[in-house]
Amino acid sequence: MTPAVELRDVSVHFGRTVALRGLDLSVAPGETLALLGPSGSGKSTALKAVAGFLRPTSGRVLLGGRDVTDEPPNRRGLGVVVQSYALFPHMKVVDNVAFGLRARRVPRRAVAERVAEVLALVGMTGFGDRYPRQLSGGQQQRVAIARALAIRPPVLLLDEPLSALDAALREEMVAELLRLRAELPDTAVVYVTHDQGEALALADRIAVMRDARLVEVGATPELYHRPAESFTASFLGASNLLPVEVVDADTVRLGHLRLAASSAGLPAGGAVALGVRPHRVGVRAVPGPMTAGSGQTGSAPTDSGPTDSGLAARLLAVQWRGTGYRLDLELDLGHRLRAEVPDVDGLTVGTRVEVSIPDGCPLVRVA
Incomplete structure (x- = not known):
């Protein structure tokens, strides 16, 4: 199948500044690909290269197999x-949505029919005579999406479309975009975001970017559960990265613990770490004297202590997060890690605790 979008070794330079370096990426028809990464990672630059707003310094951009590297945005047929x-603040909603159709000299009756169709698609029927200033942020975003869809583009480019909305509206618009994706099964979508929740909810595949480079790309569940790179594990799901000793292809050692690890696709050699999601870390109090907040342990507890299945640690900080608690911990091995737990019964800052790490966490390459 010919990709809807293809980037071949695309680089973008601004003088000595490298905004994008050697990006190879493709998007299939009907697929949603999220470009995920922190600010300055190159994700918006990649989208602008696809749209035609930036010309690559090197490399080629193809749409549906056609090389469009040298074509202006208005000839690419993208939303x-x-x-x-x-x-456009001086235009009513209907005129904003109709803008691209009229630029293509679509007959007036067909324009009216298509505008009504896409306004219904985004839930904005009845708002056609309003001006943008009379709409909420979420309603304006729906109109912007309707305008992009009006020309029936084979590819829809979304550049952080929800970042200006409050949390409640973002949740609403994610649900709306999911519904739209089901309504438009043949439209390829490239979705740029720094919000991992949006990427996980909307994307079939995620491309993780950092420092103008592609770090890793893969199917969304696979990338979340079995990342190969430490940056992916920490950025997509906030994994703790714990240095471990590799025993064999499926087993690692962390302190006195031997743990089964998922290492599919990870080449041999190089530094590795175990990626442990905070919600998978188990924490229980261990009785024993300790000076809270001093950072120094007292005598070892005599009635109980860390078991063969756990690691000794000290609780450094507790944050209530509404749905649970975030714990910052320091293992006696010297590593810091974070846990997310539903309650903190018996746990206070300075408490000696036992930390349990589950089997099956991914083994990731440390850059």
Whole structure:
């Protein structure tokens, strides 16, 4: 199948600044690909290269197998939605949505029918005579999406479209985008975001980017549960990265613990770490004297202590997060890690604790 979007060794330089370096990536028709990464990682630059807003310094951009590297944006036939909405403030909603159709000299009756169709698709029927200033942020974003979809683009580019919305509206718009994706099964979507929740909810595949480079790309569940790179594990799911000794292909040693690890696709050699999600870390109090907050342990507890299945640690900080608690811990091995637990019965700052690490955590390459 010919990719809807293909980037071949695309680099973008601004003088001596490298904004994108050697990106190879493709998106299939009907697929949603999220470009995920921190600010300055190159994800928006990649999207602008696809849209035609930036010309690559080197490499080629193809749409449906056609090389469009040297073509302007208006000849690429793409739908684009940006975080600022970019609606024309002096135009009513119907005119904003109809803009691309009229630029293509679509007959007036067909324009009216298509505008009504896409406004219904995004739940904005009845708002056609309003101006953007009369709409909420979420409504303006729906109009921007309707305008992008009006021309029936084979590819929809979304550049952090929800970042200007509050948390409640973002949740609503994620649900709306999921519904739209089901309504448009043949439209390829490239979704740029720094929000891992949006990427996990919407994308079939995720491309993780950092420092103008592609770090790793894969199917969303696979990348979340079995990342190969330490940056992916820490950025996508906030994994704790614990240095371990590799015993064999499926087993590692952490202190006195031997743990089964998932290492599919990880080449032999090089430094590795175990990626442990905070919600998978078990924590229980261990009786014994200790000076809270001093950072120094007292005498070892005599009635109980860490078991063969756990690691000794000290609780450094507790944060209530509404749905549970975030714990910052320091293992006696010297490593810091974070846990997320539903309650903190018997746990206070300075408490001696036992930490349990589950089998099956991914083994990741340390850059």
